[in-house]
Amino acid sequence: MILQPGEAVKHSSKTTYKKTEGTLYFTNKRLAWCKLEEQTPTVEVLHEHVHTPKVSTSAAKIMLKVVSSTPESNGEPVEATAPVFVWKQADKEAANAERTKF
Numbered sequence: 001m002i003l004q005p006g007e008a009v010k011h012s013s014k015t016t017y018k019k020t021e022g023t024l025y026f027t028n029k030r031l032a033w034c035k036l037e038e039q040t041p042t043v044e045v046l047h048e049h050v051h052t053p054k055v056s057t058s059a060a061k062i063m064l065k066v067v068s069s070t071p072e073s074n075g076e077p078v079e080a081t082a083p084v085f086v087w088k089q090a091d092k093e094a095a096n097a098e099r100t101k102f
Contacts, residue, residue, distance in 0.1 A: 001025050001032060002039045013098045015064075015085040017043060024064075024085050026102050031066060033085065043083045055099065062087040062095035064102055 001023070003009070011026045015033070022035045022042070031050070032041035049068040056063035069080045087095035 001034050001041060003027070004029060011101045013087070013101070015087055017083060017085055024102065031102070033083070045081070045083070053102070062089075062092060062099050064099050 001009070001012075007027050007029045009025055009027050013024050015022065015024045017024075017033050020035055022033055022038075025032045025034070025041075030047060031043075031045045033043040034041050045066055045068045049070055050066060051069060052067040054065040054067065056065075063084055063086050065082055065084045067080070067082045087098055089095040089098070
């Protein structure tokens with residue numbers, strides 16, 4: 001993944017987003033997801049824009065939903081997003097442990 005100046009990766013994990021495989025990165029500045037073999041993030045959320053990280057409670061899938069918004073400087077309504085990342089490991093305990101690192 002292409003890092004911003006002063007940015008460092010704290011953790012990364014293989015996940016899917018919209019049924020596409022990729023890697024979720026947690027850095028000191030943002031949460032970012034890149035498709036496999038790509039360096040430019042498809043999804044990126046600055047830490048200060050995260051409202052609520054939500055985790056799945058069902059045993060069927062290990063998921064992380066990140067509710068965030070980007071404030072507009074011109075007074076327009078706030079744009080809200082909620083990307084959902086899914087861990088596909090067969091070992092649910094290992095997938096859950098990976099998710100908690102985010």
